[in-house]
Amino acid sequence: MPKQSPIPDGLDKPFYDACNEGRLVVQYCGNCRRFQFPPLPACSSCGQAAALTWRQVSGRGRIKSRVVVHDTPVTSLVPDQPFNVALIALEEEPGVVMLSHLPGTPVDEVPIGATVEVIFETTPATGQKVPEWRVVP
Amino acid sequence: MPTESAPHSWFRNRDGMGLWEGRGKVVATGVGVSPTERRWNERPETSMGALTIMAIRKAIEDAGISPDEIDGLVLTPDSTTGISNDPNTPPPDGWDKVFKMASFPQAGITRGDIDWILLNMPELKNVKFTMNGPTCMSVSFVTAAEAVARGLTKTCLVVRGWHNLAGRYYVGQGAAAQDTISGSQKYGAPWGVPACAPTAMIFQEYCERYGKNHDMMAPFVLNERRNGLMNPNGYYTQHRPEMLTVEDYLNARWIAKPANIFDNDLPIMAALAVVYTTPERAKDHKQKPVYILGHGQTRPESRVMPTLEEWERATDRMGRILYESSGIGPDDLSFENMYDGFTLFHQFHLEGIRFAARGEKRGYALDLYQTDISIEGPNPVSPSGGNNGNGRTRFWLHMDSILQLQGRSPSQIKKPAEFGVSGAHMPNYCDALIWSANPPV
Numbered sequence: 181m182p183k184q185s186p187i188p189d190g191l192d193k194p195f196y197d198a199c200n201e202g203r204l205v206v207q208y209c210g211n212c213r214r215f216q217f218p219p220l221p222a223c224s225s226c227g228q229a230a231a232l233t234w235r236q237v238s239g240r241g242r243i244k245s246r247v248v249v250h251d252t253p254v255t256s257l258v259p260d261q262p263f264n265v266a267l268i269a270l271e272e273e274p275g276v277v278m279l280s281h282l283p284g285t286p287v288d289e290v291p292i293g294a295t296v297e298v299i300f301e302t303t304p305a306t307g308q309k310v311p312e313w314r315v316v317p
Numbered sequence: 318m319p320t321e322s323a324p325h326s327w328f329r330n331r332d333g334m335g336l337w338e339g340r341g342k343v344v345a346t347g348v349g350v351s352p353t354e355r356r357w358n359e360r361p362e363t364s365m366g367a368l369t370i371m372a373i374r375k376a377i378e379d380a381g382i383s384p385d386e387i388d389g390l391v392l393t394p395d396s397t398t399g400i401s402n403d404p405n406t407p408p409p410d411g412w413d414k415v416f417k418m419a420s421f422p423q424a425g426i427t428r429g430d431i432d433w434i435l436l437n438m439p440e441l442k443n444v445k446f447t448m449n450g451p452t453c454m455s456v457s458f459v460t461a462a463e464a465v466a467r468g469l470t471k472t473c474l475v476v477r478g479w480h481n482l483a484g485r486y487y488v489g490q491g492a493a494a495q496d497t498i499s500g501s502q503k504y505g506a507p508w509g510v511p512a513c514a515p516t517a518m519i520f521q522e523y524c525e526r527y528g529k530n531h532d533m534m535a536p537f538v539l540n541e542r543r544n545g546l547m548n549p550n551g552y553y554t555q556h557r558p559e560m561l562t563v564e565d566y567l568n569a570r571w572i573a574k575p576a577n578i579f580d581n582d583l584p585i586m587a588a589l590a591v592v593y594t595t596p597e598r599a600k601d602h603k604q605k606p607v608y609i610l611g612h613g614q615t616r617p618e619s620r621v622m623p624t625l626e627e628w629e630r631a632t633d634r635m636g637r638i639l640y641e642s643s644g645i646g647p648d649d650l651s652f653e654n655m656y657d658g659f660t661l662f663h664q665f666h667l668e669g670i671r672f673a674a675r676g677e678k679r680g681y682a683l684d685l686y687q688t689d690i691s692i693e694g695p696n697p698v699s700p701s702g703g704n705n706g707n708g709r710t711r712f713w714l715h716m717d718s719i720l721q722l723q724g725r726s727p728s729q730i731k732k733p734a735e736f737g738v739s740g741a742h743m744p745n746y747c748d749a750l751i752w753s754a755n756p757p758v
Contacts, residue, residue: 184496186503216619218504224619244624245522248574252509253493262571265508267518267622277621279508288574292525303507305496310507 181263181281182256185305192219194234199309204298206276208235215273239298240271241278241313246290264290268313280313291315320392320431320449323460328748329642330614332634337611337642339466341757344599344606345719347380347592349373353552353708354586356481357426361415365396365480366425368588370438373474376590381603382472384438387592389446389470391461393454393477394429398486398584398709403427427480434476446470454589454712455741455748459612461593462750471598478588479710486584487512505621510573513659515622517576520661522625524575527680531575535563537686538579538660541699544692545706547728548717552585552708575661582658585708589716596756607722608753610736611642617745628662629679631745632669639670639738643751647671651734652697652721654714655749656741658704665744667698672738697730701739714739715750722754 188196198205206215209223211231222229246266252258264287270276282290283299296313303310329337351368361367377384407422416425417436424430425437431447446469450457454477461475484490488511492498498506524530542561545551553559561579569577592602599606615631617623640646647670655666664682668674673685673696690698701717704710718739720726726734740749 181509183507183509184498184503186507187497187499189499218501218619218621220619245518245525247510247514247517247521247576248571249509249511249514250571250574251488251511253488253490253511254506254509255489255494256496257509258489262574263509265510265514265518265573267522267624275620275624275626277624279505279510279621281508292522 181260183301183303183310184254184256185303185308186310187306188308191221195219196308198236199300199311202300203236204239204311205234205236206270207232215270215276217276217278237270237272241268241296242271242274243267243290243292243294243296244269244277245292248288262287264288266290266313268296278311278313282315283312284314320447322449322451323463327463328459328614329612329638330616332637332641334638335641336644339462340610340643341608342595343462343465343593343609344596345591345593345609346599346602346604346606347376347378347382348716348719349375349377349379349590350550350716351588353550353555355552355556356483357586359409361412364426365429365478365586365588366416366433366437368586369429369434369476369478369590372588372590373434373438373476376474376592379604380592382592382601384440385443386472387441387474388443389461389464389473390431390434390441390444391448391450391457391464391473391475392429392431392434393450393452393457395452396427396429396478396480398479398481427482429476429478446473453742453748454715458715458750459614459748462609462612465593465595472592472594475591475593476589477712479586481584481586513576513581514573516659516662517573519623519625519628521575523664526625529680529683532567533683533686534580534660535566536690537663537698538566538705539563540690541657541660541702541706543702543706544700544728545702548702548707548713549727551702551706551713552583552587553706576659580660582704582709585710587708587710589710589712591716591719605723607719608756610645610751610753610757611639612748612750613638613642615745615747623745628665628744631747632665635740635747635749636670639749639751644757645736645751647674649736650738651732652700652730652737654699654701654703654718654737654739656703656711656714656747657699658709658711658742660705662744663699666740666747669744670738672696692728692730695732700726700728700730702728711741714741718752722752
């Protein structure tokens with residue numbers, strides 16, 4: 181699906197660079213021993229910036245929930261309606277979530293609880309890759 | 318000069334803060350609400366600012382006081398339907414012939430502004446205390462309560478207006494129409510979720526976890542419309558006075574399944590003003606004083622999208638803070654008027670405050686909806702009708718809580734109204750208050 185291309189900034193460049201290399205990295209706080217996403221200048225729990233590093237994660241997760249979008253605000257996605265949007269909980273830390281269109285999964289047939297693995301999808305405007313997720317057969 | 322917001326220390330946002338120091342020292346008396354419209358017709362006299370002035374004058378009249386007695390004004394400047402905050406958009410032709418202009422050109426049109434109100438309401442000549450309650454009128458209700466309790470104002474207006482311009486206000490507009498995206502939206506927006514989708518997603522998980530389904534929402538949605546249609550000030554009463562049926566609800570078009578069009582509130586134009594004062598001064602007001610016993614606040618954790626666990630955590634905390642703050646318990650509540658716009662999250666608020674719980678903690682609200690939740694029944698749910706029964710304002714709930722406890726709500730509950738709760742907006746981003754018909758003992 182023709183997603184909008186995110187424009188990286190100083191904070192999240194490592195995340196988007198890794199996507200372009202086919203790796204999923206997430207901020208990790210060494211103080212709190214926890215991941216966080218989206219990227220922030222400091223840990224949202226302890227407030228420390230120095231304790232944050234980028235860590236590669238397994239790229240596996242679980243479908244936590246889903247909706248079927250019939251009335252998207254994003255112009256470029258209108259021709260693909262209706263479409264799935266799933267909430268993916270990362271294997272390493274289920275409190276960290278990302279969104280997915282679940283390519284390959286028919287509309288309204290999302291298996292909640294199923295294991296998914298990350299793939300990377302190229303967005304048309306700039307070629308920036310973003311994480312997407314596919315159900316593990 | 319920009320109006321300031323209340324300091325963080327005024328808000329009760331954690332466990333262990335004890336009884337609220339202002340408990341019983343602040344009351345609401347007069348209430349004024351403007352007529353509603355679906356959209357602005359670009360005439361100055363029907364603008365959000367004009368509606369706001371109308372609501373303020375009605376509230377002062379309702380309280381039976383002179384405008385001279387008003388010495389405080391707390392306002393929610395944001396109006397989140399339609400464009401807001403764009404200083405480069407000039408007002409329409411003729412605007413400056415009707416209203417005096419504040420420094421912000423959109424003041425009174427797409428944004429509330431205390432300077433603009435005071436410029437255009439010369440009768441408010443004794444206002445010394447002003448403060449903004451950003452984002453949601455619930456913040457203003459709490460801010461003004463703290464201001465009166467702290468002695469910063471004796472008789473204070475709490476005010477909010479809403480605008481709605483022509484057209485769809487975020488679908489295919491602005492950033493959504495671009496092929497690139499920047500800022501914090503870029504982590505979620507490319508997936509194209511409408512505003513109700515996070516709520517729908519968490520509702521879906523709620524249903525999976527507790528064995529419920531979307532059809533079980535029908536009695537709640539119909540109850541809201543019924544209660545709203547009793548309110549002569551509500552949008553549906555004034556413009557679309559038709560009751561919904563179960564079939565209407567179950568067959569409605571999806572926006573983000575499981576959220577349909579009736580699970581979304583309707584953007585409208587409207588304004589509300591409420592008079593706060595001290596119990597001593599309220600003896601000279603026309604309306605019965607309604608006491609504020611306590612208040613609470615929650616704010617979101619940092620995520621692309623909130624989760625079921627976060628909403629349950631946040632609303633549980635809100636319940637604990639409210640009861641600790643006010644000194645009452647869930648069994649004392651005569652009704653609940655928590656936020657409903659979107660309908661699919663009302664149950665999180667309801668379960669967080671343990672309304673009508675019979676030992677249940679989570680997953681009971683949709684079962685409660687299958688019982689008598691009407692104003693005639695033992696557990697009146699959302700007697701105001703909320704946003705869903707009256708149009709989007711996030712203020713009907715507070716207004717009705719005051720009117721219920723004064724015994725003059727158009728949808729008055731049949732059992733005695735002694736204690737009520739109202740709060741908005743999201744389950745993890747909420748400010749709420751406990752109201753009482755009588756002073757605390």
